[in-house]
Amino acid sequence: METLLLTQVINVVYEVLILAIIVLGLAVVMGLLNVLNIAHGEFIMIGAYTAYVVQKSGLPYVLAVPAAAGVCGIIGLVVERFLIRPLRYEPFETLLATWGLGLLLRKLVELGFGRGYRSVEIPVVGSLNFFGEAYPTYRLVLMGVSASVLAGLFLWYRRAPTGARIRAMVGNPVLAEAVGIKTRELARNTFVTGTAMAGIAGVMIAPLTPVEPFMGLAFIVNSFFALVVGGMGTVAGLFAGAGIIGGLQSVLSATVNPTTAYLAMLFLSILFLWQRPRGLFPRP
Amino acid sequence: MASFLVRNALILAALVLLPLFLGEFWAYQLGLYFLYGLAALGIGLTWGQVGILPLGQGMFVAIAAYLTAYGLFGFGTSPMAYLVLPAASVVVAVFGFAFAALVFRGRFEQGPSFSLMTLALTLAAFQIANGWSSVTGGFNGLRNIPGLPGLDGFLDLYHLIAVVLALSIAGVDYLVRAPIGVLWRAIADNERRLAFLGYDVALLKAAGFAVACGLAGLAGALYAPQQNLVTPDLAGFAFSGDLVIFAAVGGRATVLGPVIGALVVGVLSAELRDRFPWWEIVIALFFILVVLRLPGGLMTLFAPLRRLSLGRNAVPVPLEAPSKPRTASPLSVAFEDVRVRVGDVTILDGLSVRTGEEAVLCVIGPNGAGKTSALNVMTGVLPKRGGRIVIDGLDVLRPEPATVAGKGVARKFQTPSVFPKLTIDENLAVALWAGRWRLFDLLRPSLFGWTSPLLEEMRGRFQFLEQGGKLASALSHGERQLLELTMALITEPRLLLLDEPCAGLSHEETSAVIEAIQWARQYLNLRIIIIEHDMELVRRLADRVVVLHQGRFLADGSIEEVQHNPEVQAVYVGGSR
Numbered sequence: 001m002e003t004l005l006l007t008q009v010i011n012v013v014y015e016v017l018i019l020a021i022i023v024l025g026l027a028v029v030m031g032l033l034n035v036l037n038i039a040h041g042e043f044i045m046i047g048a049y050t051a052y053v054v055q056k057s058g059l060p061y062v063l064a065v066p067a068a069a070g071v072c073g074i075i076g077l078v079v080e081r082f083l084i085r086p087l088r089y090e091p092f093e094t095l096l097a098t099w100g101l102g103l104l105l106r107k108l109v110e111l112g113f114g115r116g117y118r119s120v121e122i123p124v125v126g127s128l129n130f131f132g133e134a135y136p137t138y139r140l141v142l143m144g145v146s147a148s149v150l151a152g153l154f155l156w157y158r159r160a161p162t163g164a165r166i167r168a169m170v171g172n173p174v175l176a177e178a179v180g181i182k183t184r185e186l187a188r189n190t191f192v193t194g195t196a197m198a199g200i201a202g203v204m205i206a207p208l209t210p211v212e213p214f215m216g217l218a219f220i221v222n223s224f225f226a227l228v229v230g231g232m233g234t235v236a237g238l239f240a241g242a243g244i245i246g247g248l249q250s251v252l253s254a255t256v257n258p259t260t261a262y263l264a265m266l267f268l269s270i271l272f273l274w275q276r277p278r279g280l281f282p283r284p
Numbered sequence: 285m286a287s288f289l290v291r292n293a294l295i296l297a298a299l300v301l302l303p304l305f306l307g308e309f310w311a312y313q314l315g316l317y318f319l320y321g322l323a324a325l326g327i328g329l330t331w332g333q334v335g336i337l338p339l340g341q342g343m344f345v346a347i348a349a350y351l352t353a354y355g356l357f358g359f360g361t362s363p364m365a366y367l368v369l370p371a372a373s374v375v376v377a378v379f380g381f382a383f384a385a386l387v388f389r390g391r392f393e394q395g396p397s398f399s400l401m402t403l404a405l406t407l408a409a410f411q412i413a414n415g416w417s418s419v420t421g422g423f424n425g426l427r428n429i430p431g432l433p434g435l436d437g438f439l440d441l442y443h444l445i446a447v448v449l450a451l452s453i454a455g456v457d458y459l460v461r462a463p464i465g466v467l468w469r470a471i472a473d474n475e476r477r478l479a480f481l482g483y484d485v486a487l488l489k490a491a492g493f494a495v496a497c498g499l500a501g502l503a504g505a506l507y508a509p510q511q512n513l514v515t516p517d518l519a520g521f522a523f524s525g526d527l528v529i530f531a532a533v534g535g536r537a538t539v540l541g542p543v544i545g546a547l548v549v550g551v552l553s554a555e556l557r558d559r560f561p562w563w564e565i566v567i568a569l570f571f572i573l574v575v576l577r578l579p580g581g582l583m584t585l586f587a588p589l590r591r592l593s594l595g596r597n598a599v600p601v602p603l604e605a606p607s608k609p610r611t612a613s614p615l616s617v618a619f620e621d622v623r624v625r626v627g628d629v630t631i632l633d634g635l636s637v638r639t640g641e642e643a644v645l646c647v648i649g650p651n652g653a654g655k656t657s658a659l660n661v662m663t664g665v666l667p668k669r670g671g672r673i674v675i676d677g678l679d680v681l682r683p684e685p686a687t688v689a690g691k692g693v694a695r696k697f698q699t700p701s702v703f704p705k706l707t708i709d710e711n712l713a714v715a716l717w718a719g720r721w722r723l724f725d726l727l728r729p730s731l732f733g734w735t736s737p738l739l740e741e742m743r744g745r746f747q748f749l750e751q752g753g754k755l756a757s758a759l760s761h762g763e764r765q766l767l768e769l770t771m772a773l774i775t776e777p778r779l780l781l782l783d784e785p786c787a788g789l790s791h792e793e794t795s796a797v798i799e800a801i802q803w804a805r806q807y808l809n810l811r812i813i814i815i816e817h818d819m820e821l822v823r824r825l826a827d828r829v830v831v832l833h834q835g836r837f838l839a840d841g842s843i844e845e846v847q848h849n850p851e852v853q854a855v856y857v858g859g860s861r
Contacts, residue, residue, distance in 0.1 A: 036396060086576055092337075095396055096532070097575045099525065104568035111561055217521060221407060228400070259415045266408040270401050274387055277397045 007133050012250045014139055017146040018205065019246035023223040023238060024150070025198035031233035031283070032170055032190055035084055036095040039102035040223060041216025042109075043072045043195045047202020048211045049109060052118050061123035064203045072199025075105075076192040084191060085184075102216065110213040117210040142204055154235050166190060170233065170283070222249070225269035231279025240280050244268075292457060295540075296450035303442055311442040315510055317550035318449045322503040324530040324542035325449075326496030329456055331528075332536035333465060334492040335472025339399045340406030342524035344380060344497045346413060348372040348504030349514040353426045356509060361433040373501035380497025381490050388486035406524050413516035425515030432509045445506055449543070452499055457539045459495065463717060464726040466710050468492050473703040480663065480701075481718040481775060482689030529567070532574050535583030544582055600733035606720050607736075608776045614643070614811035615676050615692055615779035617662065622671035624654075624661050624835075631657045633835035634671065642827035643805050644812045648819075648846075649832035650855060655815045656698060658832070659781050663688045663695055690719070692778035696785055698815075700764035702756045708767065709752035712739060715771035738807070742770045745800055762789045769797065773804055780804075782814045786821055798824055819843075831855070 026040040047068035054064040079101060087093040124141050127134040157163040169176040169183045177183050209215060222245060230241020245265055252261035272279065299318070303311040323345055331337045355368030383405075387398060413420045420426065435441050459465050467488055470478050479485045508514050517523060527546075534545020549567060556563040574581050618638035624631040632654045639645060647655050660666040662673055664683035673680050675691055689695075703711050709732075716734055717725075725731055743749045746766045748759070756767060765788065772780055785801075786794045798821060805812060816822050822829060822843060829846045831838040839849045846852055 083572065083576070092396055093575060095399075096337075097572055099528075100568050100572040100575060103525070103529075104565060104572065107562075107564045107568060111565070224400075225404070259411055263408055263411055266404045266411075270404045270408075273397050273401045273404070 004133075006131055007135065008254060010130070010135060011254070012247055014143055015250035016243050016246035017143050017150075019222060019226060019249075020150055020238060020242035021146045021204060022198075022201045022219050023226050023242055024153070025194040025196075025201060026220075026223045027227055027232070027238045028197060029191055029194035030227055031237070032166055033089055033187060033194075034091050034170075034232075035089055035098075035191065036091050037098045037194070038095055038220060038224075039079075039098040039105060039216075040194075040198055041218070041220030042102045042105040043075070043198035043216075044202040044205070044219050045109065045211075045213065045216040046075065046105065047072055047199035048120070048206035048209075048215065049113060049118070049202075050199065051203040051206040052120050052211055055120055055123075061203075064206075065200055068199035068203045069196040070199075072202075073192050073196035076195030077188070079195070080188050080191045085188070089187065102220075106213045106216070113213070115213060117212050120206040120211055122207040138207065145204070150239075157235065162186075222246075222265070225265060227279070228269050228277075229272050229279055231281040231283070233283030234281045237279055237281035237283075244280075288454075288457065288461070292450065292454035295453055296447070299446035299450050300443060302446070303439060308438055312438040312510075313551070313554060314547075315438065315442045315445045316507075317547050318445045318543075319503040319507050319510065320527065320530060320550055321543035321546035322449055322452055322506075323500045324527050324534070324546045325452060325456055325539070326499035327527055327531040328534075328536045328539065328542035329460070329468075329499075330492050330496045331531060332538070332541075333460055333468040333472065334489055336489060336493065337396075337399045337528070338402045338493065338496060339528060340402035340404075340409075340524050341496065341500045341527050343402075343406035343409040343519050344376040344500035345504035345507065345523075346409060346514070346516070346518035347379070348376045348501035349508045349518055350413070350420060350426065351375060352505040352508040353429045353514050356430050356432070360430065363433060365433050369502070369505040372505040373498050376501035376504070377494045377498035381494035384493040385486055385490035388489045403521075403524070406519055407521060409519040410516050410521070413519050420516065421514075423516065425513055425517075426508075427513055429508050429512045429514065431512065435509075441506075441510055445510065448502060448506065452502065453539060453543065456495070456499075459727075460539060462727050462729060463713070463721070463731045464488070464491070466706065466714060467726065470703045470706060470710075470714050473705045474701060476685070477701045477703060478714070479685040480689055480695050481715055481771070482686055483718060484686055529571050532571060533567075533581050535581030537580060538583045541581055541583040548582065600730065602735050603730060603733040605716055605734035605736045608719060613778075614809060615777075616674075616811075617676075617779065617813075618672075618674040619658065619662075620672040620674065622658075622661060622673060623669045624657055624666050625669050626666070631666070631835055632661065632668075635832070635836055636671075637830055637832075637837045637840075639811060639813075640828065643810075644801075644814065644825050644827050646814045646816055646822045646826035646829045646843075647832060648816065648822065648829060649838070652834070653832040654835040655832055656783055657835075659695065659783060659813075659815070663693065663781070689775075693781065694772040694775045694777035694779070695781040696768050696772045696783060698783040698787065700761070700768045702759075702764055702768050702771065704757035705755065707753050707755055708749060708759075711756050711767060711771060712749070712752075712774065716774050718775050736774060736776075738776060738804075739770075739774045741803070741807075742773065742800070745796060745803075746770065762793050765789060766793065766797070769800070773800075773808075776808060776810075778810055780810055780812045782812060784815055784817065786816075786818060794818075794821065801825060 022044065025043065026037060029035050029037045029040070050068040050071050051061070051064040054067055055061060083097050083101065084094055087097055122138045124138040127136050128140055165176070165181050165186055169181055169186055173183050226241035226245040227237070229244050230239070231237030248264055248268065249261045252264055302314065306314070323341055327338060327341055351372040352368050355372065356365055359365040359368065387401060414423055432441065432444070435444065467478065467483065471485060471489060475485050504518065530545040530549055531542035532545070533549055534543065535541025553563065553567070578584055580587070616639050619635050622632050622635045635654065635658060647658070649655055657666060661668050662683060664685050673683060675688070680688070703714065706714070713732060713734065716736060716739060717731060721731070748763050749767070749770065756764065759767060765785065769785060786797055789797065801812065802825070804810070814825060826843055828840060829843050830840045831846055831852050833855050838855065839846055839852050
């Protein structure tokens, strides 16, 4: 019984960490730049397809990480130049434009790969004995990687000068420009980083989920509402959102059923959008 | 009125006669796209006019479709089945109204919050429709829904749908031209200004959204007998997205645009989707192009045609606006130990001050003294942390812009706040209607003819107001100041709050404003509170001067008394108290 409980706890931690990694790219784009990138899920989807191609070509799975980051980063670069920048990073206009972008990317992938499911094999097979309970090794690897990526990013954002520049740009773009911060490049790099992160998240989750052109929709819904609940532009908001949405989903899925878990998340999000639209830990 | 009838009769004739040229198969196909057009028509209204984008209209289509399906199962061939259609539409309209009124209550925003709530709602509705098999039939939906009694074949139903669509287009066309249409566009333009004129912005927005939901409901109600099948897909993310795309591609700012968008995209998709796999990529690219470059959508192409159209809108007949009840006394205001903090900054630090016998009270004080903040806390822009604000003897616990305006308080802001995308006449009309309209007045075009002696007086004083068709955005800064002052005055307030009314005005304009204020105080028997740095203006207008410093009352009296007060002198020459 106790080991079963332990497995459950690990499962919740796993769900939360995975959600945090999935949200990360959107948190960067939405939290720092105020761009509601509805096509975030499609970048994850493209990352997953990149992983599929890399695996099919017989290359080591680890290579999918730089490949997906590259592919999604380049798409992000083009999107920033021709879509986001012309719309001056306005939240509402970019929401609409990326809505169309999501549609476009889904259809392009559908044209290239067809509608059917593709499966990506789990690169690290086997399971580890974890306090007398077998747990899939790949999941443990994922948890480790996610935790270290998140921790690293957190430290970097706090310590590195780029983090300070981004905070300055977000706080007051005109003043930031005046003190010599190249806001245009900085915003572009931030956006591209966000899309590349989405690609990497796609590589990480590809072996665990059917890969198909519409897979992104589920991710955008979860990550979007995690940010709504947590609050945008803060690290605490990212963790709180992923914790609450991921934890709620995981616990309710296990105890009741996944549909109830999904509905609970939606109603919680509606409640937050209504009563606390800036989330639990908004940027001051 | 004549052009309105001609236009809509032409649309009706075109829609009804179309199948004569196209045949029965197309009657079925077009009937479906007309229903999509009906739902998109509502999106055009809320998005293009009111400025709020609903992302989940599919949910309202779906609810009405399920309700109608049950109605048709129940009534069978009884003519009562026809009552089901409007009933289903009304049910979802009421639901939409209640939801929007609740959400919009007490806050100003047109950000994506509301859009995302509607998206979350439709995602939830899809899950429920999918999972609740005993009622909705689950994934497969409700099948074999009977058609409407007495209608035989697709052509009959087509005609019903065509008539409903034509009447709906005419209805929306009427609404956007009626006074309520001007108020909706005023919301999209500057909803705070509207609230400060005393309008209940939340209810107006909810009304617009309810019309859109009612139209989505009609579409759903007709969808059930047209398709004989209702599935959860109607509540799906993709269908709601398609409706938004129809409205955007067709042109959301016009009445017909969303319908044309639904028809063009729908018909072309049906024709080309199977032959060209990349067809939907073209649609997605075109949608992105519309967002980037072509906010008017396809209707932009027809814009040159509109200049040719017959019969311009007739000039409304001038009509005396209903007069406001005159009260014996101006409004009195008392601040008692009012405290306001924002973050760590103390803005008002126990301010106590009250109006007396004077008609014009000038508030002066160095920058940061809390002058504008005092007006803000009184009109509900800033929350107070303590103390009491007593307006006309009543302790106002939580002031809100519209309720304070309802008591007879008009406010003119430091930077002029008008409706830039409305014409001068529309700006004035919105102000003139405030507090004078009664239920159903907002549907009467005759309101455009309303005028009042005060308005005529102002038109005489400020000549530019005669150019009624000019957009307010085309006015100079000074003219916008004068327009806003006029708007505040013609609401015939009992208390007028003016925040640096002459900032940025030329010498002549300043004189004109001073004369207008002096005239108005005689004519209206009102009280005026003016925040001003210009001592010349204070000297000419003030009956009494109040000096604020660091969020507190410092001194009051006549201008001479205040100027000779050593404490005031210390503050103004930079010494500390």
